Amino acid sequence: MVELLYMAAASLFIFGLKMLGSPRTARRGNMFAAAGMFLAIIVTLVNEEMLSWGMIVAGMVVGGAIGAVLALRVKMTAMPELVAAFNGFGGAASALVALAELDRNGAELPVEIAAVVAASLAVGSVTFSGSFIAFGKLQGALPGRPVALPGQHMINAVLAAAIIGLAVWGAAVGVVAPYWIIVAVALVLGVFGVLPIGGADMPVVISLLNSLSGVAASMAGFIIGNSALIIGGALVGAAGFILTVQMGEAMNRTLANVLFSGFGSAVAGAGELSDKPVNRATADDVAIALGYADSVIVVPGYGLAVAQAQHATRDLGLALEDKGVTVDYSIHPVAGRMPGHMNVLLAEADVPYEQLLDLDQSNPRFPQTDVVVIVGANDVVNPSARDDADSVIYGMPILEVDLARTVIVIKRSLSPGFAGIDNPLFYNENTMMFFSDGKAAMEDILKSVKSL
Amino acid sequence: MVELLYMAAASLFIFGLKMLGSPRTARRGNMFAAAGMFLAIIVTLVNEEMLSWGMIVAGMVVGGAIGAVLALRVKMTAMPELVAAFNGFGGAASALVALAELDRNGAELPVEIAAVVAASLAVGSVTFSGSFIAFGKLQGALPGRPVALPGQHMINAVLAAAIIGLAVWGAAVGVVAPYWIIVAVALVLGVFGVLPIGGADMPVVISLLNSLSGVAASMAGFIIGNSALIIGGALVGAAGFILTVQMGEAMNRTLANVLFSGFGSAVAGAGELSDKPVNRATADDVAIALGYADSVIVVPGYGLAVAQAQHATRDLGLALEDKGVTVDYSIHPVAGRMPGHMNVLLAEADVPYEQLLDLDQSNPRFPQTDVVVIVGANDVVNPSARDDADSVIYGMPILEVDLARTVIVIKRSLSPGFAGIDNPLFYNENTMMFFSDGKAAMEDILKSVKSL
């Protein structure tokens, strides 16, 4: 009976995930999944002989309060950090469950159970420390650029091999020590694994950590023989994996390349910045170009989130629409710091769903577009990815904004994007550079547009 | 180990089914699934202590020979019959497995096993007899129109209730007799269930029987505790169910309506045939209309299959293309006697995949099409479904051929389609009726087109 109720909970997860995939049903889908979780918790509380109600209530109240405050207070621009943190807590919980089981049963385990205990500890710990490094990078407490020791890959490979060796030791000898050492090593591996990854690759990293948190939960399910954990974890593991692969494809890079290339580390790709002249523009110049256009497409990037410019951007869009200009928004799959990041920000600013174009919808439109406004995006509009076979980003699908009649780039300076390479777009004849903070720029342009 | 190999076989089934869903990979997908089956069979033969090699070899040789001959000899027009027959054999096999287990273990079973034995016998037997009734209808040995006793639904409901009663008896008392009676009753139910269903509803019936053959296999899997059967059967059961629902949607009818309405029985919907005049046309008239058109769309229906007219139709299409006419083919989801039936026939005649349009692709095209040629289709092009709220087929999505400039209907007579209702299309100003057998008509028109 318990098993069947767990299966019902897992079915709610499946329906919920499925519904999360379509705009019309997404919110109900989330509620389905939450209902499944509620069911699974109730079943567990009723079924087990709970000896420690005090601890359970305390843990759930503390955890619930922290979770609720974080969820309700977070700014939409900080969503990637929050999801990273939640991933980290999930990984930690799975590792802790494995440790508690180990504490209870001792380490003399059948070999397959020893293996999943080790896997749960390793994956959970990597997820925990890796997520909090990602959190630190996203939040600005740690540098966003790749940070690596010399020979970092070799070090990481040794750490991974050490975990496998420790798991074999634990299974063979049946003592607890190696498992605790696995936790320590895996925590270090999580740190060393994420530190060398640049900010622009965060969408891949967050997807991967999400997937790993699912795998850790699934492994914990094998330890305690609980199908709800196995199914729920496998669903998330697989879903996160698919998203990770999709993000990699959106950058034309393999997962291994993202994780191990130290892509965008200053040394690797800095190249020389061109000293060709650029067309500098003022807010008035930009306002004139926009106000007299028929069609405008806005291309937002992570800079928009940093500058909190989503509302100002939408205000400008509305003002232009009042003047009869068609305004749309083109969003590259890896724009921002997690998959779909820009969509969330623009949705927060009440930009209607229909105006958000994806890569495939956007590219055929640029040649017929009068003005493209780029706010805080760089590598995803770099024509080198299409034209320059020597470029490190060659082959990455980009938004081909250079085909539009006029391109306006709003940027603080000419500094390169995370890929560390120059962007020929900035030096084009039909490109106007407006050097400013994103939000201030939008407000200034809006003022000028209104006085046209 | 055996379980894991079965899981590998099941994974091959899943990949195979997935690949069958896309034209590029379909053939490889079928081979994947076949490889999974081969693996499952080998694993079973190696694992079990086979005491009866003679019987196994004999059964597989006889079955394999029959299957291969049927598969390699069948005409493409007879594909629905063949699939129906294979469904029937599959259902029979599952019921026989259940009977053999019953014979071996006796009838004193745990209640859940008793339930799946009864389910396996009932579903397998209904699938067997229902499939062969469908086979007979499709093959012409039985009348295609609905055939029903007075109070047929009531009789069937009583039979279904009897099966449940017998299952309870079997589980409670632990004797073999009720199970054998279940087989007998279910065989009758299969006959009575399919006889009242008209030929035009066969796509739904075949899908449903397909689904049931999967369910029967899955139930047999529960009896012998074999996950390969459970998974394989559940996959087919679910896939067949989805197809059944899609076919129902393509007719704007619920499954219950298809199964229980006796739709198209002459009594229910005959209405009066209009005595308005029609425009009769000769092969020469048709050839002139076609030869001087810019765009032609051919709408095939079951009549095309009956007349074996697919090659003649394609020859005419090629001749028209030689004259610079654009030729496409619009296929209604329930055209023919099984889902996708017309596509298979036209593929057999080498019509390229790209020229086969589905419902959604077709309807926007008709208003820009010069001539539509309807061969052996009727209800799926009946404008009453759109215009006449009193029609029994009102609301069914149709191919809106009446929006084309000229419509040519090739038909033996003015007799109504399976829905038993008149078709106002035939009396339209811009409709030309060419009364003839489909194949002869195509050949005559081809001759005339060549002499244009």
Place this chain on the structure above:
Amino acid sequence: MSEVFISGIVVFVLAAFVGMEVISKVPPTLHTPLMSGANAISGITIVGALAGASYLGEGAAAKVLVFLAITTATINVVGGFLVTDRMLEMFKKKPVKRDG
């Protein structure tokens, strides 16, 4: 209910989800081969028939049942995969010989 039976239910439900998801977006053109391929997969019941053959006693009834089960399941499996392949071969033909 035995543990095996319950885990059977879990497996059944999950496999049904997989079946639904995998199929729901198949283009109508492939419906016939899809159905006939799925039909062949439902012949997996042959594994049950073969398993039945492994503990056959002396009873004639059992022998007949198992023999028929093996035969009908094999018809379904062999015929189903072969005819599906035959159909799909036609779909693959290139639109070359336009001179019909």
Place this chain on the structure above:
Amino acid sequence: MSEVFISGIVVFVLAAFVGMEVISKVPPTLHTPLMSGANAISGITIVGALAGASYLGEGAAAKVLVFLAITTATINVVGGFLVTDRMLEMFKKKPVKRDG
């Protein structure tokens, strides 16, 4: 390997298939809420933490571990579902107030 463990593997594989199929066609716009909702589901490990609480002995280490497990899992579950709902609420807003 125990039967339970093996059927766990079967369940794992099938659930992974379901997860892949369900996700593979999600539009980019919904990637963030999808990920955050999936993340909340991975908090199912709370069930393992609660189960751990049911056979707690006297050891202080075990108590600390289980308490932390319950707390972190609850953060993940509660926070995950709430923030997903908050995001999706924004997506639902109608494009009405065009006067900004």
